[in-house]
Amino acid sequence: MALVLFNTLTGEKEQLRPVHDREVRTYHCGPTVHDFAHVGNFRSSIIYDILRRTLEYAGYHVEQVMNITDIDDKTIKRSQEEGVPLSSLTLRYENYFLADLRHLNIKVPEHLPHATHHIGGMVVIIEKLLRDGFAYKADDGIYFDITKSKGYGTLAGIKLESETQSRISNDEYDKKNVRDFALWKFWTETDGENGFDASFGRGRPGWHIECSAMAMSKLGETIDIHSGGVDLIFPHHTNEIAQSEAVTGKKFVNNWLHIEFLMVDGQKMSKSLGNFITIRNIVERGFSPIAYRYFVLGAHYRTKANFTWEALAGAQTALQRLKDHMGPEVGEEDADYRQQFLECILDDLDMPRALALAWEVAKDQNLSLATRTATLLDFDRVLGLGLKPQKIVEVPDEIKQLVAERTEARQAKNWAKSDELRDKINDLGWVVLDTESGPRISRK
Template sequence: MALRFYNTLTSKIEDFVPINDKEVKMYVCGPTVYDYCHMGHARAYVVFDTIRRYLQYKGYKVTYVQNFTDIDDKILRRAAELNVPPLELAEKFIEAYFEDMDRLNILRADYYPRVSQNIPSIIKMIEALVDKGYAYVSDGSVYFSVDRMADKVGVLSHQSYDALKVGARVEVDERKRNPMDFVLWKASKPGEAISWDSPWGPGRPGWHIECSAMSLQALGPNIDIHGGGMDLIFPHHESEIMQTEAYTGKPPFARYWIHNGFMLINKEKMSKSLGNFFLVRDVLKIYSPDVVRLFILNTHYQSPLDFSDAALDDTRRGLERIRNALAGVENRLRSPLQGATRIAGARSRLEESRKRFEERMDDNLDTREAIAEIFELTRDVNRWLAEGDMPAEEWREVLDLYGVYSSVLGIKWSGPMDGLFASELLQLIVEIRDAVRKKKDYETSDMIRKRLKELGIAIEDTKEGTKIKRI
């Protein structure tokens, strides 16, 4: 089966055929860095990281670009509230982004362009659009004239020009010739903390132009995959198409538009504006990065994903089943059974599993069904462990196949304990120490205290009971 993706542009699942044979140019819209990343961000970047990993597994050379919007109204407002320079605030949250995404085992992009570092190329693109008659200057700002690219309106949202124009009239801006026109360059307001000089006066870029300019700079006029969340389809991605193709005259800007579904809380989209979000770093205090990745990938990337502790707990138990089975395999390699019944058909089952996994991943990155195959194989591995033994090279082939699945999905089948499980285990150790102290076995009690101290955990005996703190 050929690799296929759902293309938002055509509303169809299509065979993936890149522009240049085995080379893939891929651009994914990055975060606006005014706060820590929430689980909605985690979903998007895990999904596109997995797409990239699978493309590489299939033998493609992927150039992956993801931007940072480090200048934006939200950043300016937050910086003013905290009384810090906007770029300093953005830098703090870019560093935090990398901390969170590195923990989720998300591979670093090849390029991370920032708006603040691409102002000259953005201005150059806007100047060209004005010169070509696709944009106009109004009161120090520059707007894109949507009527000049009317045939591109609704190409991703699949809504009519008239329907979208009615919606645009809700927010009337007298500086625009058409309510649907969008800003390319924003004139500075009095007292704004940051601006750049331009042919139209001091100001800063509009949101949509940033991604077009940075994509062009890094990847050229035509790319294979443009990705992001479904909330970016309109107006952001449609605006990108209009301004980029107007500038280059070389359609299509992107051959495949891939969008991930929303992360939901109580059936509402998780977002900071709604206040219903969970920060990645807070979730990772309780659940391991591998549990979080498995939770995200165990739902098809286009489907909505309901966030809940119950779902994460189920995921953790599932991951433990896989880890326990592989621990059993590793134990067999260390200590083969003597005189055990030889397992028949294991090698062919491994080949079948890999084929099924690939078929499901080829089918529009159906990670849910691919993971289902891994659990099916795990049941067989547990049966093999219970029923007999096989040569060491075949047990190693089991581990090698799980290694393939690990590299594609970015999930480690062995790793540190989840935060909640580790805290429960620590509490059990403390209770055991309290019990031996009551029996006046102070030697064992002191040994437990000493060993915990070596691990960076201090125990304090108080009138209120035993207290634990990290050193």
């Protein structure tokens, strides 16, 4: 069975055909490390992790790249505001980002290239684009001439004909076309100590060229899957295609995967609306980052998701219940369920269906507890929810007695007494969960 993914470039679901047989090479646009990343960014990172885990589950070897943008307008501005060197500012936020990846149980990609370590490769690409007539020098930088690019805008569904009519002479940027984009920005005083020497003049790279250079340096000229948020389709990914294909003459990416927006209370997240939420905020409110991961899996990556604190609370409760369904012994996985699971995940990473299937397993009384536990553990290789077999613990007689009294109270529909006994059990450090097969006692 092969993985089928929706390809933004063609607008269709397509079967994955890796360039290098059983090895899949993927690139994901990573963070610009000038501040904390927000939960919307991490929705993308979680889906990228799901892609990786799905490929591994299906038997592929994966080479994953997530870049770190450690030089651009925002990073330079922030470092100047704080009066710290650019590299110490970016290292600080990179470390926060990597810690959040771990908290979310995201496997760290093989390659985390930094833009500032790949300047040489960017300069070589720009030199070739200048030589071949795809780029030109303006007063403030080197620009890519989009009229020279075959099929510019296909990914975003933009037709260039209508754009060329709107050509204007832009005094500020001295560009030939408003949509021509900067490959290199010449150094100005506001850049301070941040600049690199190049044959075409001292300066720093534009954001788009950073990704093309890092992607091709780590993965080759044609990549199997390139992903990112839908907000990157235009101009970022559109421009990555134009410059990469101009320099190699080859197709840059076979499959483009885009993750939809995360809304917060039905609105777009932004600092100005005050609804900018980070993983730290989630932890401060007493939630586990894995509850956020569970929440993300509940919506397909191609649909908008709406974050609310109530929804996160629901996810946390559901996650705990799923964990409570794990038994102490691990038996054989159920082959039928495993097959169904594979079908879900290989169908465009259908996580809502995969999660629903996990619940079906958890509740299937036709399977032994050991089989259910083994099957859920197997699913968790992809879901990444940190499911574990329950440790066997000796329940003290006192607790057993209280649980038995509570069961009696419930049978007599004496809810007040039942609640009172539950509180007493909790106070003694134990939790009782009512399952189809009777009460289950665990450590708090």
